[in-house]
Amino acid sequence: MPKLQKSIDKRNALIKATIALVNNNGFHATPMSKIAKMASVSPATIYLYFDNKQDLVNKTYIEVKAKYSDYSFETYNDTMSVKNGFKIIWKRIASFKLTESEHAFFLAQCDNTPIIDEPSRQEGIKHLQPLLDLWARGKKEGTIKPYSDYILYAYSINPLSFLMMSQKREMFELNDKHIEEAFTAAWNSIKN
């Protein structure tokens, strides 16, 4: 098994280490040297895979965001009814945010902070399209309120970030009943 190329494993290890360290210590207080150590590589090696620290964080963001989207829509297809489709997607997103909380926390940090540059942020947004399409359909058929997508997202999806955060801070333990309640709240806020 010849190693003729840059190893995807190393890249992944670096991404993983970045997430873990930024989550625990913040972007400040996450030196490249620590990332390298956690990924079991030399600091210099990072620069074979990424241009610089900013690039590393940008790329990590994009990758996690893509993972998030892929996960969210994996079980959805657009033949589903609006309500059912929404539920399917919502449950996946909830599952992602609560089981993959490392990734979700990282995204929350990036989304509320100037550590990601604008192009990468734009790149990360792209993947939401299926949800927007679903809402468009719902608005047309009258099942979803005719609100701006920003408002729909703010009330039906984004609250999960807050709940994930609270859980991560160990202030609150989300059980299945909570999930059901949360879904009800989400659906009530946007259904017509």
Next chain:
Amino acid sequence: MPKLQKSIDKRNALIKATIALVNNNGFHATPMSKIAKMASVSPATIYLYFDNKQDLVNKTYIEVKAKYSDYSFETYNDTMSVKNGFKIIWKRIASFKLTESEHAFFLAQCDNTPIIDEPSRQEGIKHLQPLLDLWARGKKEGTIKPYSDYILYAYSINPLSFLMMSQKREMFELNDKHIEEAFTAAWNSIKN
């Protein structure tokens, strides 16, 4: 009339500068020297008012959080009906997040990041009591769903942070109609 005490003006200038710089550049990329410069003060002077950088940020957080709470509850009193009281509070919070967006953005950054230490975070939470009391009342009388406060907050209050963020990023412009829609969504998500 000579000044015999540490100047509250300087302290305020430092807090203000911290907010502005952390908002624009992030906590990383906000050196003490820049804060000092923006506050028209020597770097050494900061240490007359704050123990160190962490302390400066903590105190700034607490101060802004207090301002936020004070603002939120200013027009509320507990003789109001649950629905009306909620609306009063909600509107104030919305107003704060959208007009005092510098402060709101700073809080959002702190709340999603490990830059604030735990004691300060706890300190900042205290002030929400009137809202929790209102919800307790609502749950008792059956107007508010019997959900955990975390869920109620996640669905009725926190979405405003997302909308503030979107507006700050100039992706979305919140007008009065949007505010009404947002309130409807908020209320629908928690009302019984």
Next chain:
Amino acid sequence: MPKLQKSIDKRNALIKATIALVNNNGFHATPMSKIAKMASVSPATIYLYFDNKQDLVNKTYIEVKAKYSDYSFETYNDTMSVKNGFKIIWKRIASFKLTESEHAFFLAQCDNTPIIDEPSRQEGIKHLQPLLDLWARGKKEGTIKPYSDYILYAYSINPLSFLMMSQKREMFELNDKHIEEAFTAAWNSIKN
């Protein structure tokens, strides 16, 4: 004796250390840390006086070049005859290059290398004017060959750099007789 300002002594020590280290080790192989150590300051202190390494070297160059010019023309005034004036200047330059060989060597290194940026180089050239004026006078009255100033400089002044270099490399010891010979050669090469 209050110290209220950046100390000119420290600046001078830094310039001096730069010259010594660049002379002995070359610009590469002269880390800021060594310069700091030799000047008995912290590395960070250098940046109070200079923008960066390039700036430090540029400024050092300009300073040494100015010293060189000042020294060269100190005993000259333009009422002297062309031949006598030239001799006066030439002797001073020779004296500078051979007694202040550290400075002269530094200049030689900068003049034959891309370590100085163009603006600084231009800045360094300015001060030669009195010599050019003298030559202009000599050309007019017929005592100096009507050659380009570059050629006159190449043949009458620049050779001293080579001799300084040889002496510094201990290949050659310049005594008074040599100086006389060198002056004769210089004068013969440009006199009419």
Next chain:
Amino acid sequence: MPKLQKSIDKRNALIKATIALVNNNGFHATPMSKIAKMASVSPATIYLYFDNKQDLVNKTYIEVKAKYSDYSFETYNDTMSVKNGFKIIWKRIASFKLTESEHAFFLAQCDNTPIIDEPSRQEGIKHLQPLLDLWARGKKEGTIKPYSDYILYAYSINPLSFLMMSQKREMFELNDKHIEEAFTAAWNSIKN
């Protein structure tokens, strides 16, 4: 016909790249990786041909110096008269410095800098013997001043380096008339 030996082409490409990069950027700011890239070779390959960076520069210096000497004496033989022989050699040197200015510039940089180690420097000097012999002959027969060879070189040969430098910096354009003048100056400075 497979190549069984280290390719002289690669070695040459490396030497050429070294010259170009050191000339344009200086020895500092010329990393091995750039040399490799310019020579279309892997960094590791350099170490098949040279021991290390110092060795690469030393060898480059020696090679260029040899080229310089060979060129200088190509049209000379020791049956020529002193004056004529000197003129022949001088013209070749001038031609080298002005047409092969890349090489000449590289030598000037090395000669005024501690980037070449002493043994290599000595090695480079050897080849000048024919000129020294010519001067010895000239001194004996009285056509050349009885000066040290260092002085003779400083005044008759070295000025060409300064002129080359000026031309390279585009401050000065050397035409045929200038060359004649320069030769006159050179000869006048050393002839008896």
Next chain:
DNA sequence: CATGAATGAGGATTCATTCAT
């Protein structure tokens, strides 16, 4: 012979903090 990946050591620069005034 040739290479791209990998790295440890080191270099320029920044920064939170302290000190002398």
Next chain:
DNA sequence: TATGAATGAATCCTCATTCAT
């Protein structure tokens, strides 16, 4: 109280060199 100067300890990043293939 207030400050500008000073600094040691990091931090990001580069680079000469080596290694596995």
